[in-house]
Amino acid sequence: MSALELETEMLDVIRLDPTGPHVVAIGGGHGLAQALVGVQLYASRIDAVVTVADDGGSSGRLTSALDILPPGDLRRCLLALSPEPSLWSEMFEFRFESTDVAGHSLGNLILAAMSELFGDFETGISVAEEALGAVGRVIPTARRSLHLQAIIDGALVDGQAAIATTRGTISELRLLPKGENANPRALEVVAAADQIVLGPGSVYTSVISALLVPELAEAVNASSADVVYVCNLTTQDGESLGMGAADHLRALLEFAGIKTPLTALVHQGTLPFPPEAESVAADEERILALGVKPVFRDLLDRTHDWPQHDPMRLGRALKELWDEWNKGD
Numbered sequence: 001m002s003a004l005e006l007e008t009e010m011l012d013v014i015r016l017d018p019t020g021p022h023v024v025a026i027g028g029g030h031g032l033a034q035a036l037v038g039v040q041l042y043a044s045r046i047d048a049v050v051t052v053a054d055d056g057g058s059s060g061r062l063t064s065a066l067d068i069l070p071p072g073d074l075r076r077c078l079l080a081l082s083p084e085p086s087l088w089s090e091m092f093e094f095r096f097e098s099t100d101v102a103g104h105s106l107g108n109l110i111l112a113a114m115s116e117l118f119g120d121f122e123t124g125i126s127v128a129e130e131a132l133g134a135v136g137r138v139i140p141t142a143r144r145s146l147h148l149q150a151i152i153d154g155a156l157v158d159g160q161a162a163i164a165t166t167r168g169t170i171s172e173l174r175l176l177p178k179g180e181n182a183n184p185r186a187l188e189v190v191a192a193a194d195q196i197v198l199g200p201g202s203v204y205t206s207v208i209s210a211l212l213v214p215e216l217a218e219a220v221n222a223s224s225a226d227v228v229y230v231c232n233l234t235t236q237d238g239e240s241l242g243m244g245a246a247d248h249l250r251a252l253l254e255f256a257g258i259k260t261p262l263t264a265l266v267h268q269g270t271l272p273f274p275p276e277a278e279s280v281a282a283d284e285e286r287i288l289a290l291g292v293k294p295v296f297r298d299l300l301d302r303t304h305d306w307p308q309h310d311p312m313r314l315g316r317a318l319k320e321l322w323d324e325w326n327k328g329d
Helices: 001-016 029-039 057-066 073-080 089-094 107-119 121-132 160-166 183-192 203-211 214-222 245-256 284-290 311-328
Strands: 022-027 045-050 137-140 147-152 153-157 169-177 196-200 226-230 262-269 293-297
Touching: 022 029, 022 183, 022 203, 029 045, 029 073, 029 203, 029 311, 045 073, 045 107, 045 183, 057 107, 073 089, 073 121, 073 137, 089 107, 089 121, 107 121, 121 137, 137 147, 137 183, 147 160, 147 203, 153 160, 160 203, 169 203, 169 245, 183 214, 183 262, 196 311, 203 214, 203 245, 214 284, 226 245, 262 311, 284 293, 293 311
Parallel strands: 022 045, 022 196, 045 137, 196 226, 226 262, 262 293
Antiparallel strands: 147 153, 147 169
16 A cells, blocks of 8 residues: 555544445535535445536636546535645635636646546546645546537537536437446445445536446446435526436436436425526426326535525435435345
8 A cells, every 4th residue: 555545544433423324426526525424424434426428617628638538526525525624725725817717716727637647537636635635535537538419409419517517308418438447446345335325416527427338327226335316406507407306316227327226316395596597306206107106305605696506404414314214224
């Protein structure tokens, strides 16, 4: 075991619950980061398996210019797994507002630089984990950047960013290049997981895009873990407009190939949402008809103007599900 592996393992033992489950969270974006904060309440080990099909904003610019993995979602997960504030975490969160680096996150640029310095992106991530004092591991779904395409209302829509903002019915979703293998590390941690958390996050462009990497959904289905899908609080004006919880689950089952038994964790409570936010309907009977077990909890963070999951509420709900599953075993 290297000095880096020993040090990070010691950090895990100190900060996490050694009696808790090994939790693997799969997806991308802000939603996955919220889940990673929550599972620190009860997990003994945390692995984030992160989509590499992001082509928007700073990530898209760096991926196309430098031929690296899109760093944005990976950076968010690194920060979510780094609970102690530090100079490194402040640097990773800093975003430039002017000149030719306007819109870039400094953390994204650091990850790009580490990839150059250490020869590959995953080694750069490992070094960043050490610098940030991360209590978990961040693992890309694949070892090269992937490209997402969709057929929406019969027309080809190219790229994750375009798909996310295009209204209509998605009839096909695919990753290019075809046949790109899943990261072996991702398959390894999924196989060893006690609990697998899917989402929350953009259902097609974060959660399903992660699971579309060949062999990853199959690994989830073959796992003996407790598999939980965390449903979004609101729809997305584009890829999920008008979709209820059952519609999100149907997409997960049909497009990603995830199989039941599966638990869906769905928000239920007062909804002080802004008028422009469309809440995801908690349609219990339709969820049950899919063979999915719905569990309803109040998951809303009421300290933010726009609806988002409260990491602590989410963490407590996921711990309850784990305790129930573990007791059943």
